[in-house]
Amino acid sequence: MLKEERHQHILTTLHQEGKVLASELATRLNVSEDTVRRDLHELADAHLIQRVHGGALLRSPALVSYTDRQQQAVQAKTEIARAAVKLVHNGQVIIFDGGTTTLQVAQFLPLDLQATIITNSAPIAMALANHSQIEIILIGGKFYKNSLVTVGVETVETLRSFRADLCMLGVCSLHPDLGLSVPSLDEAYVKRAMIASSADVVALAAADKLNTAAPYIVGPLRDLTHLITEAIVPPENLTPYQDLGIMVIQA
Amino acid sequence: MLKEERHQHILTTLHQEGKVLASELATRLNVSEDTVRRDLHELADAHLIQRVHGGALLRSPALVSYTDRQQQAVQAKTEIARAAVKLVHNGQVIIFDGGTTTLQVAQFLPLDLQATIITNSAPIAMALANHSQIEIILIGGKFYKNSLVTVGVETVETLRSFRADLCMLGVCSLHPDLGLSVPSLDEAYVKRAMIASSADVVALAAADKLNTAAPYIVGPLRDLTHLITEAIVPPENLTPYQDLGIMVIQA
DNA sequence: ATAATACGTGCATAAAAACGCATTGTCAAG
DNA sequence: CTTGACAATGCGTTTTTATGCACGTATTAT
Numbered sequence: 001m002l003k004e005e006r007h008q009h010i011l012t013t014l015h016q017e018g019k020v021l022a023s024e025l026a027t028r029l030n031v032s033e034d035t036v037r038r039d040l041h042e043l044a045d046a047h048l049i050q051r052v053h054g055g056a057l058l059r060s061p062a063l064v065s066y067t068d069r070q071q072q073a074v075q076a077k078t079e080i081a082r083a084a085v086k087l088v089h090n091g092q093v094i095i096f097d098g099g100t101t102t103l104q105v106a107q108f109l110p111l112d113l114q115a116t117i118i119t120n121s122a123p124i125a126m127a128l129a130n131h132s133q134i135e136i137i138l139i140g141g142k143f144y145k146n147s148l149v150t151v152g153v154e155t156v157e158t159l160r161s162f163r164a165d166l167c168m169l170g171v172c173s174l175h176p177d178l179g180l181s182v183p184s185l186d187e188a189y190v191k192r193a194m195i196a197s198s199a200d201v202v203a204l205a206a207a208d209k210l211n212t213a214a215p216y217i218v219g220p221l222r223d224l225t226h227l228i229t230e231a232i233v234p235p236e237n238l239t240p241y242q243d244l245g246i247m248v249i250q251a
Numbered sequence: 252m253l254k255e256e257r258h259q260h261i262l263t264t265l266h267q268e269g270k271v272l273a274s275e276l277a278t279r280l281n282v283s284e285d286t287v288r289r290d291l292h293e294l295a296d297a298h299l300i301q302r303v304h305g306g307a308l309l310r311s312p313a314l315v316s317y318t319d320r321q322q323q324a325v326q327a328k329t330e331i332a333r334a335a336v337k338l339v340h341n342g343q344v345i346i347f348d349g350g351t352t353t354l355q356v357a358q359f360l361p362l363d364l365q366a367t368i369i370t371n372s373a374p375i376a377m378a379l380a381n382h383s384q385i386e387i388i389l390i391g392g393k394f395y396k397n398s399l400v401t402v403g404v405e406t407v408e409t410l411r412s413f414r415a416d417l418c419m420l421g422v423c424s425l426h427p428d429l430g431l432s433v434p435s436l437d438e439a440y441v442k443r444a445m446i447a448s449s450a451d452v453v454a455l456a457a458a459d460k461l462n463t464a465a466p467y468i469v470g471p472l473r474d475l476t477h478l479i480t481e482a483i484v485p486p487e488n489l490t491p492y493q494d495l496g497i498m499v500i501q502a
Numbered sequence: 503a504t505a506a507t508a509c510g511t512g513c514a515t516a517a518a519a520a521c522g523c524a525t526t527g528t529c530a531a532g
Numbered sequence: 533c534t535t536g537a538c539a540a541t542g543c544g545t546t547t548t549t550a551t552g553c554a555c556g557t558a559t560t561a562t
Contacts, residue, residue: 032541129399135393138391158391
């Protein structure tokens with residue numbers, strides 16, 4: 001049985017049954033558990049499955065609610081969120097970008113925080129509904145179903161009319177030379193407007209976002225004032241960012 | 252059963268039932284109570300649930316009250332929603348008011364409906380995210396935490412710039428003489444703007460909303476073209492509305 | 503006030519994963 | 533045919549993770 005065959009088999013059974021167990025696969029495929037583990041590791045690296053202790057699950061539990069989807073890679077996101085919250089202070093006006101990492105940050109904000117939060121993300125607005133001291137401005141526009149944020153001319157224009165102290169930016173791809181980039185043009189415009197309307201800009205990036213690039217450029221790294229990433233990242237990978245004057249924080 | 256599966260299960264039952272008991276989960280998931288406790292602890296650490304003695308609750312009281320409201324009189328709301336969906340046709344531009352009843356309607360819309368939906372409700376925008384043929388416009392403004400909708404000048408102004416075929420209006424209080432009324436001034440302005448921007452106006456009102464009044468008047472009943480209510484309502488209670496030329500539908 | 507239930511912690515155990523290393527098989531160049 | 537490079541696989545060892553149990557403490561209920 002070839003490796004590719006096994007991969008195929010793993011993916012199909014995963015889609016059929018919702019989960020696979022490493023031990024089960026080893027007997028079914030007549031290989032050692034080591035091999036299965038290696039297979040699963042490769043598939044997880046390619047973002048095709050979600051690796052968990054004992055086996056693997058579907059990466060995006062077929063169209064479950066956003067709040068559940070957010071459960072993935074909780075560990076890393078939680079740590080980043082905890083670090084990000086430390087940058088927030090009473091009385092600030094803060095722009096919150098969409099995305100699951102920024103949503104985590106929103107949920108970790110202290111319940112008694114006094115602030116104005118401006119966001120184009122419906123889940124973030126809803127998550128903040130029980131913070132009685134936070135004034136929430138939800139920015140309107142065309143609703144982008146994938147990431148549950150608004151985009152388009154109106155979103156960008158409305159953002160221009162604010163002047164925030166801080167901006168929590170969810171980052172898709174970050175590269176020392178190419179700068180920030182995202183997979184859709186609409187989102188690029190929105191993020192650009194967020195950056196322009198904010199004094200400080202905090203980028204939240206999991207380790208796998210570093211040194212990658214996407215089709216649409218948002219802007220150069222100089223735009224960032226802070227970068228928060230995981231503790232696992234080897235420090236030498238971060239020096240290019242520090243050299244640009246960005247305050248790099250490892251959660 | 253993998254740990255992540257249990258976590259998923261806990262989250263979904265929590266969303267469905269509003270609470271979970273540790274002891275119940277232990278038997279349901281076939282693990283010791285210790286394990287359940289550990290699971291709950293982890294989920295609470297990630298701010299996904301609110302841990303309490305004996306089990307766990309949804310984290311955000313606002314969302315709790317919202318889901319509570321959503322769970323009230325499901326029967327009636329479902330029937331009203333089914334009736335409301337029949338008024339919707341391909342190609343229309345439809346304004347959706349906030350509220351749990353209108354949210355039900357949104358969820359009952361056929362998955363292949365082609366339409367443009369304009370709403371100030373974050374949950375409705377999110378609920379429609381899996382309707383690929385619907386263009387969603389989310390209206391921005393100050394976010395009103397109680398009902399998870401936007402209100403304020405910007406919301407009203409933006410509504411003015413649209414001309415819709417249909418408006419699905421969630422109704423708080425309805426009275427033959429006093430007209431439509433709501434418990435907050437901001438919402439009154441918004442509903443007024445929605446009515447003004449729409450050709451047809453459909454009011455969705457459970458039986459207990461009929462012949463009641465609230466502090467802030469939205470407008471006279473003449474503004475309505477349709478009224479959908481429950482089947483239980485005695486027909487004689489509805490004649491005042493019919494006499495005003497409103498098309499009354501009993502679900 | 504007292505019983506019953508739930509909680510947290512430390513510990514033991516078993517399962518799973520990670521790691522290094524040896525073996526095997528394949529392919530291509532010599 | 534041989535040989536060396538290389539990927540794939542399996543094995544043994546160590547490390548990590550998950551889970552249940554025991555026990556003392558806290559919380560709730562009666």
